[in-house]
Amino acid sequence: xxxxxxxxxxxxxxxxxxxxxxxxxxxxxxxxxxxxxxxxxxxxxxxxxxxxxxxxxxxxxxxxxxxxxxxxxxxxxxxxxxxxxxxxxxxxxxxxxxxxxxxxxxxxxxxxxxxxxxxxxxxxxxxxxxxxxxxxxxxxxxxxxxxxxxxxxxxx
Numbered sequence: 789x790x791x792x793x794x795x796x797x798x799x800x801x802x803x804x805x806x807x808x809x810x811x812x813x814x815x816x817x818x819x820x821x822x823x824x825x826x827x828x829x830x831x832x833x834x835x836x837x838x839x840x841x842x843x844x845x846x847x848x849x850x851x852x853x854x855x856x857x858x859x860x861x862x863x864x865x866x867x868x869x870x871x872x873x874x875x876x877x878x879x880x881x882x883x884x885x886x887x888x889x890x891x892x893x894x895x896x897x898x899x900x901x902x903x904x905x906x907x908x909x910x911x912x913x914x915x916x917x918x919x920x921x922x923x924x925x926x927x928x929x930x931x932x933x934x935x936x937x938x939x940x941x942x943x944x
Contacts, residue, residue: 804896808846811903815843825906842906849899856892860885869940880940887936894928 825842826835868880901924 800893801896804893804900805850807900807904808850808896811846811900811907812843814907815839839907842903845899845903845906849896849903852895852899853892856888856895860888869937883936883940887932890932891929894932898925898928 820838820840824833824835825837826833828834863881863884866881866884868884870876870880872880
């Protein structure tokens with residue numbers, strides 16, 4: 789059975805939005821718990837606050853997701869890497885839309901990962917993976933862009 793890209797995208801969106809809602813529920817259950825809310829590059833906590841302040845992490849990911857989805861409706865304003873012609877318009881738009889869809893999913897995933905990482909450190913000796921998540925953040929956003937550039941410049 790072959791799954792379409794739309795099915796996989798929708799399934800990922802449902803799972804990741806569900807994870808955001810689950811995190812929000814965890815935060816609301818213990819809003820007064822005190823713990824680390826910010827980390828330095830070494831992964832050491834350098835800011836502390838109430839767990840309820842973490843609600844903005846999944847919210848930020850969700851807002852970014854919605855803004856990216858909204859941006860797809862303005863394809864006439866996209867900056868493409870190649871000159872758009874009637875022959876390549878459909879392919880270039882499809883590549884750009886796919887990149888935006890990937891960034892939508894990655895935004896939800898990474899902000900959820902950051903929030904879960906911080907939530908796990910509340911009331912435990914869990915050591916944050918701050919540096920790892922920071923590097924992962926940069927790599928995960930860079931790789932799809934490089935793939936897009938390669939595919940957009942390929943002549944078909």
